[in-house]
Amino acid sequence: MPTKVRYPIGVRPLLLEEAARRRRLETRFVSMLERAGFDEVVLPIIDYADPYGGLLDARRGYRFVDREGELVTIRSDFTPMVARALAPSLSALPLKVFYRGDVIRCEASRLGANRELFQIGAEIVGDASSDADAEAMLLAASVARELGVRPLVVYNDVSIAASLDRDTLDSLKTKRRAGSPAGPFSKLIDGTATLDDIASFAPLAATRLREVQRIVGDRDFTLQPDDVDEPGYYTGIRFRIYDAATRALLAQGGRYDSLYGRFGTPAAAIGFTFTIDAFEEGA
Amino acid sequence: MTMRIAIPKGRLQEPVLAVFAAAGYDVPTASELRTRRLVFARRDVEWIFVKDCDVPVYVEHGAADAGIAGLDQILEHGCSAYQPVELPFGRCRMMLIAAPNTPRLESVATKYPRIARQYLDSRAIHAEVIPLGGSVELAAVLQLTSHVIDLVETGETVRIHHLELQEEVAEITPRLIVGRTVYRTATQRMRELIARVEEAKDVYITV
Numbered sequence: 490m491p492t493k494v495r496y497p498i499g500v501r502p503l504l505l506e507e508a509a510r511r512r513r514l515e516t517r518f519v520s521m522l523e524r525a526g527f528d529e530v531v532l533p534i535i536d537y538a539d540p541y542g543g544l545l546d547a548r549r550g551y552r553f554v555d556r557e558g559e560l561v562t563i564r565s566d567f568t569p570m571v572a573r574a575l576a577p578s579l580s581a582l583p584l585k586v587f588y589r590g591d592v593i594r595c596e597a598s599r600l601g602a603n604r605e606l607f608q609i610g611a612e613i614v615g616d617a618s619s620d621a622d623a624e625a626m627l628l629a630a631s632v633a634r635e636l637g638v639r640p641l642v643v644y645n646d647v648s649i650a651a652s653l654d655r656d657t658l659d660s661l662k663t664k665r666r667a668g669s670p671a672g673p674f675s676k677l678i679d680g681t682a683t684l685d686d687i688a689s690f691a692p693l694a695a696t697r698l699r700e701v702q703r704i705v706g707d708r709d710f711t712l713q714p715d716d717v718d719e720p721g722y723y724t725g726i727r728f729r730i731y732d733a734a735t736r737a738l739l740a741q742g743g744r745y746d747s748l749y750g751r752f753g754t755p756a757a758a759i760g761f762t763f764t765i766d767a768f769e770e771g772a
Numbered sequence: 773m774t775m776r777i778a779i780p781k782g783r784l785q786e787p788v789l790a791v792f793a794a795a796g797y798d799v800p801t802a803s804e805l806r807t808r809r810l811v812f813a814r815r816d817v818e819w820i821f822v823k824d825c826d827v828p829v830y831v832e833h834g835a836a837d838a839g840i841a842g843l844d845q846i847l848e849h850g851c852s853a854y855q856p857v858e859l860p861f862g863r864c865r866m867m868l869i870a871a872p873n874t875p876r877l878e879s880v881a882t883k884y885p886r887i888a889r890q891y892l893d894s895r896a897i898h899a900e901v902i903p904l905g906g907s908v909e910l911a912a913v914l915q916l917t918s919h920v921i922d923l924v925e926t927g928e929t930v931r932i933h934h935l936e937l938q939e940e941v942a943e944i945t946p947r948l949i950v951g952r953t954v955y956r957t958a959t960q961r962m963r964e965l966i967a968r969v970e971e972a973k974d975v976y977i978t979v
Binding site: 641643662663664665666679680711713716729731733736738 | 834855858954957963966970
């Protein structure tokens with residue numbers, strides 16, 4: 490098909506009703522975040538690649554060389570950009586910010602995977618407490634609820650993985666039990682580990698998860714300590730929000746306490762990002 | 773909620789169904805399977821029968837919750853699903869194959885271009901990958917390519933074409949695969965499925 494009549498896979502224009510629905514959703518999101526005390530930051534769509542060296546998945550973002558010969562990348566993840574933008578002038582903390590806009594990813598075209606995603610997210614910067622963890626999770630869940638979706642929030646602490654031996658980590662990554670080692674990790678593998686069990690090898694994570702669990706409760710929130718994957722820049726709580734009815738992934742987030750230090754001013758931070766397209770498809 | 777399980781049609785179908793039956797699941801009977809139906813609803817499980825190479829695709833995208841797929845297909849699709857149970861049958865090897873005295877690895881014909889590429893990259897070998905649909909050994913016989921990467925079960929095909937096995941690329945076994953999203957959102961059901969298949973997996977090797 491000639492390029493005159495088609496678009497690259499994963500991008501499309503929103504026309505009329507679709508555009509109107511996008512804006513309505515966006516307005517509701519933004520007013521909820523503003524009511525919760527968050528202020529907007531607007532970030533550029535392109536930035537130099539160098540400050541993010543090793544942070545952004547290089548295969549994910551489109552990159553090009555600009556006229557000055559600098560390697561430039563198109564925005565593919567808001568969170569590191571927010572950190573880079575805020576870090577030089579952090580003063581009164583905690584700071585609550587939100588952002589909205591498109592991210593563009595050059596992922597290998599997977600079925601139904603959009604390359605251009607409209608996202609709205611929020612962050613609490615400068616508060617390392619479990620109260621901030623719970624606040625971010627509860628806010629994200631209530632945003633989903635207000636938009637008519639019953640959220641299922643699955644959460645864990647990525648620092649658990651760091652305290653595991655290689656065999657246990659492999660077992661958790663594949664969910665394979667055969668030959669799983671005996672001892673404190675075996676309950677984690679078979680899914681029966683309590684926070685007391687986890688405390689025996691990851692005491693800080695267990696304490697943190699216990700505090701968070703006490704605040705967020707069990708309704709719509711599921712602690713899944715065996716959920717390990719590549720942590721990326723996350724350092725603590727990590728959560729994903731699904732539509733409980735359709736299992737569509739709506740949002741994800743977590744704590745990334747070492748990200749701001751990279752850009753000059755160490756600060757704890759937790760945040761979440763909704764991909765708005767996920768709501769539009771369900772609507 | 774119904775759980776949808778993808779079964780690979782072909783040589784693995786019979787042993788795989790025997791495992792699920794031994795695990796206590798109500799599976800379609802042989803006579804039902806002789807009809808051309810591909811979807812069978814049984815209590816709270818919906819069985820779908822798809823080509824073996826498509827199982828990881830269905831599971832990856834959540835169109836099936838779980839399935840049985842060979843490691844070859846899992847790797848070739850870059851499938852991110854969990855692989856909780858390795859089945860004790862249908863084992864074979866993915867091999868690098870060439871005619872005797874082939875001097876240098878310059879090109880590889882294969883049904884598995886992604887696996888071949890990763891293998892070559894991991895060895896830092898600069899060689900071209902030629903994707904083929906089948907009868908891959910012929911490429912080495914006719915010198916379309918210097919080498920071939922393909923599955924080897926008994927080695928008979930390799931022998932009758934006077935080729936030789938050079939190196940193992942991967943050991944291939946069929947596995948139960950479970951989608952990440954369904955594992956996160958229906959954890960108890962998926963853990964039960966995994967436990968039951970793990971328990972029953974040895975039933976077929978004694979037959």
